[in-house]
Amino acid sequence: xxxxxxxxxxKVKDKDFGLIQAINSGQVDKFNELVKRYEQKLYNFSLRMxxxxxxxxxxxxxxxxxxxxxxxxxRYETKFKNWLYKVAASTCIKKKRKSKFAPExxxxxxxxxxxxxxxxxxxxxxxxxxxxxxxxNEELSxxxxxxxxxxxxxYRMVIVLRDIEGFSxxxxxxxxxxxxxxxxxxxxRARLYLRDKLKGYFKNVQ
Amino acid sequence: xxxxxxxxxxxxxxxxxxSEYIDGELDHATCEKIEKHAENCVACFSCLETxxxxxxxxxxxxxxxxxxxxxxxxxxxxRNIPKTTTL
Numbered sequence: 171x172x173x174x175x176x177x178x179x180x181k182v183k184d185k186d187f188g189l190i191q192a193i194n195s196g197q198v199d200k201f202n203e204l205v206k207r208y209e210q211k212l213y214n215f216s217l218r219m220x221x222x223x224x225x226x227x228x229x230x231x232x233x234x235x236x237x238x239x240x241x242x243x244x245r246y247e248t249k250f251k252n253w254l255y256k257v258a259a260s261t262c263i264k265k266k267r268k269s270k271f272a273p274e275x276x277x278x279x280x281x282x283x284x285x286x287x288x289x290x291x292x293x294x295x296x297x298x299x300x301x302x303x304x305x306x307n308e309e310l311s312x313x314x315x316x317x318x319x320x321x322x323x324x325y326r327m328v329i330v331l332r333d334i335e336g337f338s339x340x341x342x343x344x345x346x347x348x349x350x351x352x353x354x355x356x357x358x359r360a361r362l363y364l365r366d367k368l369k370g371y372f373k374n375v376q
Numbered sequence: 377x378x379x380x381x382x383x384x385x386x387x388x389x390x391x392x393x394x395s396e397y398i399d400g401e402l403d404h405a406t407c408e409k410i411e412k413h414a415e416n417c418v419a420c421f422s423c424l425e426t427x428x429x430x431x432x433x434x435x436x437x438x439x440x441x442x443x444x445x446x447x448x449x450x451x452x453x454x455r456n457i458p459k460t461t462t463l
Contacts, residue, residue, distance in 0.1 A: 205450055213442040227446050234450060238457060283391060284419060294422045298429040306436060314437055333434035339401065358395035365430040 186250035194242055201241075205234055208254055211335075215255070218318055218330045219262045229265060233258040248344065255335070256345045259327060266323065274322035282362035297372045310371075317367035321360050328353055329360035386413050390420050394427050 186204065193200050212233060216226035236257050244253060297305060318326060318334075331342045332353070339357075343350045390413050396402050397410050414421045 201454055202451060205454060209447060209450060210439060210442045213446065214439045217440065227443075227449075230442075230446065231450065231453060235453070235457070238454065279392065283388070284423060293418060294425045298422070298425040302432055302436060306433070310433075311437060314433055318434075329434065333431055334437060336435075339399070354396060354401070358392075361395055361427055361430055364434070365426050368430055368433070369426065 182246065182248060184246075184249045184251075187246060190241065190244055190246075190250060194244075201238060204237075204250075208251070209234075211251075212254070212258060215258060215330065215335065216262075218315070218334065219323070219327065221319055225265070229258070229262055232265070233261045236261055252337070252341055252345060255331065255337070259331075259345055262327075274324065277322060277325055277359040277363055279359060279362075282359070282366065295369070295372060297368070313368070313371050314364075317364055317371075320367065321363050325356045325360035325363065328356040329364065332357050333361070384417075387417060387420050390414070390417075391423065394424055395431075397424070398428055398431055 186207070189200060189204055193204065209230065212230050213226065216229040216233075217223070220226040220229055233254070237254060240257070244250070318330065321329065327346060328342060328348075331337045331345060332339070337345065339350050339353050342348075342357075343353045346353070348356075390410050393402060393406065393410065397407060402410070410424075414424055
């Protein structure tokens with residue numbers, strides 16, 4: 171017999187707990203509702219983690235299959251969304267291990283330190299000063315998407331979770347099984363990498 | 377101004393902490409130190425502003441809608457999972 175864990179025992183409050191409890195109590199058809207709540211978010215997360223559209227679609231499918239498989243083990247100690255992203259990140263990492271890509275490079279802080287010469291000439295560029303809504307357009311969105319995809323994956327996962335998905339440092343650390351200090355180190359390097367890509371883009375368009 | 381010597385100790389110290397500063401994860405004294413330094417160092421101020429803008433752009437990227445085909449495929453997959461093997 172399956173024991174249904176009670177969400178009311180934990181301190182975490184989450185809009186999804188009722189639905190999960192219903193699914194785990196036997197109303198399995200309600201799983202569709204859970205999928206509907208998160209399919210778009212997960213699809214966008216997958217697009218940022220996979221270079222290929224069909225890989226992203228596979229990642230969404232595999233993640234939901236894993237969620238279905240392990241939902242009975244959900245302990246209501248964290249928000250469902252955080253647990254979902256933990257499953258998604260783990261699905262993505264396993265998928266990557268099976269592929270034949272070369273190991274991704276490490277980003278070092280040294281490569282982003284401004285040199286004396288460059289720094290001396292540097293004023294705040296226009297793209298950092300103009301209103302955000304005037305700056306964002308379809309072309310820039312596409313540039314950002316491609317630039318994010320070019321960040322080595324272990325750094326990319328952190329910047330996507332922190333700056334796009336909006337998880338805190340502590341939540342990101344929990345999702346990726348990293349220490350908060352490690353999350354901060356990876357995030358800083360990923361941001362500096364992305365900033366360099368954007369600087370390059372704006373230098374060419376101006 | 378410290379433009380003629382960017383590899384200054386304070387510049388490097390600040391450079392390492394910029395993300396934590398942007399995220400409000402530093403103590404008050406360190407924040408004040410960074411702000412004071414950025415006021416007088418054009419290069420570090422520029423570095424901070426471009427990094428802030430990078431973060432803001434990330435936070436404002438739009439989501440793509442999930443393709444209808446994928447959404448339907450998910451429904452189909454879920455419908456066909458043997459329900460007795462789980463839950």
